[in-house]
Amino acid sequence: MVSAIDNIVVEAVGLTKIFKDFWGRPKARAVNNIDFNIRQGQVFGLLGPNGSGKSTTVKMILGLLYPNRGMLKVFGEEPRDVDMKSRIGYLPEETYLYKYLTAMETLDFFGALFGLSADKRRERSMQLLDMVGLSHAVNRPVGEFSKGMARRIGLAQALINDPDLVILDEPTSGLDPIGCREVKDVIRLLASRGKTVILSSHLLADVQDVCDEVVILYGGKIRASGELQEILKEEDKTRIIAPRLNDSVVSELKDWLLEHGVKTVEQVKVDHPNRDLEEFFLDVVRQAQAQSVDTAGAQSGGEVPAYLVAGEDGPAQAKRGKAVLDALRRPEEVKPIQEEEPAAEPEAQVDLSKLEKLGAEPLKVEEEPASSEEEAADAAAKAREEANLRLSKLKGED
Ligand SMILES: Nc1ncnc2c1ncn2[C@@H]1O[C@H](COP(=O)(O)OP(=O)(O)O)[C@@H](O)[C@H]1O
Ligand SMILES: [Mg+2]
Numbered sequence: 001m002v003s004a005i006d007n008i009v010v011e012a013v014g015l016t017k018i019f020k021d022f023w024g025r026p027k028a029r030a031v032n033n034i035d036f037n038i039r040q041g042q043v044f045g046l047l048g049p050n051g052s053g054k055s056t057t058v059k060m061i062l063g064l065l066y067p068n069r070g071m072l073k074v075f076g077e078e079p080r081d082v083d084m085k086s087r088i089g090y091l092p093e094e095t096y097l098y099k100y101l102t103a104m105e106t107l108d109f110f111g112a113l114f115g116l117s118a119d120k121r122r123e124r125s126m127q128l129l130d131m132v133g134l135s136h137a138v139n140r141p142v143g144e145f146s147k148g149m150a151r152r153i154g155l156a157q158a159l160i161n162d163p164d165l166v167i168l169d170e171p172t173s174g175l176d177p178i179g180c181r182e183v184k185d186v187i188r189l190l191a192s193r194g195k196t197v198i199l200s201s202h203l204l205a206d207v208q209d210v211c212d213e214v215v216i217l218y219g220g221k222i223r224a225s226g227e228l229q230e231i232l233k234e235e236d237k238t239r240i241i242a243p244r245l246n247d248s249v250v251s252e253l254k255d256w257l258l259e260h261g262v263k264t265v266e267q268v269k270v271d272h273p274n275r276d277l278e279e280f281f282l283d284v285v286r287q288a289q290a291q292s293v294d295t296a297g298a299q300s301g302g303e304v305p306a307y308l309v310a311g312e313d314g315p316a317q318a319k320r321g322k323a324v325l326d327a328l329r330r331p332e333e334v335k336p337i338q339e340e341e342p343a344a345e346p347e348a349q350v351d352l353s354k355l356e357k358l359g360a361e362p363l364k365v366e367e368e369p370a371s372s373e374e375e376a377a378d379a380a381a382k383a384r385e386e387a388n389l390r391l392s393k394l395k396g397e398d
Pocket of ligand 2: 056169
């Protein structure tokens with residue numbers, strides 16, 4: 001849904017990102033001179049096959065990568081502006097989590113980075129875990145989570161600060177159809193609350209269901225763009241859907257159409273529309289759930305937290321967004337070896353020491369488990385202690 005006020009949240013003009021190889025030669029024009037505007041309340045889709053420049057665009061909007069050329073404004077500010085980052089929620093393409101922290105501790109950790117009080121962190125974490133269908137796994141270490149469960153907690157993490165701009169890089173990857181549908185419902189809800197959502201995906205069905213406007217990227221360039229309804233509309237065709245008609249009626253209808261301007265009978269197509277596979281699938285699962293068939297893993301999501309529906313934070317929200325983005329970055333992104341950097345602005349570099357304080361290396365979810373249960377418990381206790389220590393140090397900063 002497009003906001004009545006033409007409030008531009010993200011503005012890009014001539015945006016360009018070139019990655020260089022070891023010798024400094026241009027290697028990949030990841031993003032090549034693109035223009036777009038994203039308005040408040042829009043769900044904006046960045047579409048394109050693998051390697052088309054979606055994640056690079058997202059990272060420039062977040063201030064994690066710096067454009068070589070072009071203008072980019074987010075909420076009217078430079079993407080590196082720290083205050084602005086507390087208004088953003090980000091789900092990275094790959095969910096990197098601290099594997100020994102439980103689901104609850106993970107959300108608490110990110111909530112603390114945004115400066116939320118302990119009470120608010122607890123309240124929001126519980127509500128978000130319920131929303132993404134993980135309330136049964138509150139105390140399980142996220143290292144044990146399946147890919148779908150990790151995606152769900154990643155989404156919860158992206159919403160803990162009640163952001164105005166939510167950036168979701170391939171949010172439905174690894175999710176089952178129920179999870180996909182829930183994510184899409186959350187996205188629509190956020191937009192209806194006036195929040196802006198940027199969604200990168202190569203899964204066209206997901207985009208078609210939720211996006212107001214899309215750009216289709218290929219080779220770093222925008223190949224098509226516009227409002228989805230407009231792009232997909234076939235202006236020169238008309239479809240009529242009616243209750244089942246018998247053959248004689250169909251034949252009479254065809255004759256009538258031929259008398260009224262349709263040139264040949266081949267131009268008229270009559271069939272029975274297919275049911276949407278997603279709807280059908282969800283029906284089957286709902287029936288199984290009604291019969292109380294057991295399942296492991298993530299469950300269907302619950303209610304959307306009241307704070308996301310109603311909104312309660314003013315602009316006074318703590319300005320801790322940058323620390324959160326730093327925590328979400330992959331280690332190799334902290335200092336891209338091949339990246340062409342404008343030399344003039346060293347302060348724009350991510351603060352490596354901050355990342356270290358946050359917990360050395362963010363660990364991938366699919367890590368090997370520890371060899372014995374005792375060892376795992378030991379390691380978990382240690383990691384938790386260390387994370388808490390780092391967290392308290394971090395909170396003491398600024
Ligand atoms: N850190 C990097 N160093 C060098 N090349 C990169 C880097 N990140 C992305 N690229 C290249 O930029 C192009 C666009 O990548 P990306 O934005 O990740 O695409 P998408 O998200 O659409 O799959 C690809 O050719 C990719 O190989
Ligand atoms: Mg990507």
